Amino acid sequence: MSAPTKGDLSPSEKELFQVISAGNVQEASRLLGCKDVRVNCLDEYGMTPLMHAAYKGKADMCKLLLQHGADVNCNQHEHGYTALMFAGLSGKTEITWMMLDAGAETDVTNSVGRTATQMAAFVGQHDCVTVINNYFSRARLDYYTKLQGLEKEPKLPAKLAGPLHKIIMSTNLNPVKVVMLVKENPLLAEVEALDKCRRVMELICEKCIKQQDMNEVLAMKMHYISCVLGKCASFLKDREDKLDGLIKSLLKGRDSDGFPVFQEKFIRECIRKFPYCDATLLQQLVRSIAPVDIGNDPTALSVLTQAITGQVGFMDTEFCTTCGEKGAEKRCSICKMVIYCGQECQKMHWFTHKKVCKKLQEQREKQEAETAKLRMKQSKEESKAAQEAADIMQELSVETKSEETPSDAAAETSDSTSVRATDN
Numbered sequence: 001m002s003a004p005t006k007g008d009l010s011p012s013e014k015e016l017f018q019v020i021s022a023g024n025v026q027e028a029s030r031l032l033g034c035k036d037v038r039v040n041c042l043d044e045y046g047m048t049p050l051m052h053a054a055y056k057g058k059a060d061m062c063k064l065l066l067q068h069g070a071d072v073n074c075n076q077h078e079h080g081y082t083a084l085m086f087a088g089l090s091g092k093t094e095i096t097w098m099m100l101d102a103g104a105e106t107d108v109t110n111s112v113g114r115t116a117t118q119m120a121a122f123v124g125q126h127d128c129v130t131v132i133n134n135y136f137s138r139a140r141l142d143y144y145t146k147l148q149g150l151e152k153e154p155k156l157p158a159k160l161a162g163p164l165h166k167i168i169m170s171t172n173l174n175p176v177k178v179v180m181l182v183k184e185n186p187l188l189a190e191v192e193a194l195d196k197c198r199r200v201m202e203l204i205c206e207k208c209i210k211q212q213d214m215n216e217v218l219a220m221k222m223h224y225i226s227c228v229l230g231k232c233a234s235f236l237k238d239r240e241d242k243l244d245g246l247i248k249s250l251l252k253g254r255d256s257d258g259f260p261v262f263q264e265k266f267i268r269e270c271i272r273k274f275p276y277c278d279a280t281l282l283q284q285l286v287r288s289i290a291p292v293d294i295g296n297d298p299t300a301l302s303v304l305t306q307a308i309t310g311q312v313g314f315m316d317t318e319f320c321t322t323c324g325e326k327g328a329e330k331r332c333s334i335c336k337m338v339i340y341c342g343q344e345c346q347k348m349h350w351f352t353h354k355k356v357c358k359k360l361q362e363q364r365e366k367q368e369a370e371t372a373k374l375r376m377k378q379s380k381e382e383s384k385a386a387q388e389a390a391d392i393m394q395e396l397s398v399e400t401k402s403e404e405t406p407s408d409a410a411a412e413t414s415d416s417t418s419v420r421a422t423d424n
């Protein structure tokens, strides 16, 4: 079939737009199998089926269309909107991710000069802004694996791009997790490799600040990762216990309450060392963190995480105490006050947790006893109140028979109950 032109639709293609609006994935799938249906056909405004599905916030439909080869960067819309812009406008983070994963360009602007991030921010879809700002395509990283100018060797060895990209894309900024990701890859876990990665991270950070559509969020993330990688390198160089030693230092809690002081100070220092002092984000972070005493909330990690990934309520119970991964379910069997994503994380944490585990257990038991007492008191009060209400009802039914208005009766009965209460 010919290349799509605006509004030139076969009957089946017209039908496709209708079933997308209706959200009928099965029917859309059938239509996409038809010979006279082009997945990148254009309606009269230059919108593709994918743009429609994204705008309507239909994730399954977007997935289906992408599977059928929908072009995520089709740019025929009359006002220059892209599928990513429509995803951002829809407010659906899942769809925004999908578009980025399919290779959506983030710096394309529409006819009024706005990027997808700016469009999403304009309509208040901040979660989508965060997703786009945090996204860093593999292609952008791979740029550094190619020779530039007079270089004799690329800044980033190609074999490091994969493991480094994995770290960049993680939304878990817990330094323990970053170190674990370094540790799991022998190519990455050596001083020279880490130094190269660190330099590339700082270059990307600089680019994010200096590019026309400045991205402070990504710049901060790159800088932070660079700091953690730097710390890994220095532990590998100087310490015999290597990265395990770094993880231990990051987890070690102070004696009084188990708060990981080194980790807190390290993250604060990373933020402070951000090289672009004028950045609004840096100033915001410093303002939130500086007045907080070490050990109090919010922690530097939670402030940083919220600024970069938009995750709120980060210290909730569902995050692993050791590595910060979401969805942790294994509880310490003694104190039941900390959770882990698995045995490995629990083992790693035990050397320091064992100092406060007992204390936490006592705290929990005391709290449980108090709650039980409170509940008992409440239920006593409730039954007393229920009894009183029953009494009132009884007297009401007696006195309304003597033809008083209900409100008068209520007033009197409440008096009489209080009298009776004092009689008792």
Ligand SMILES: [Zn+2]
Binding pocket: 320, 321, 322, 323, 324, 325, 340, 341, 342, 345
């Ligand atoms: Zn964990």
Ligand SMILES: [Zn+2]
Binding pocket: 332, 333, 334, 335, 336, 337, 338, 353, 357, 358, 360
């Ligand atoms: Zn415990």
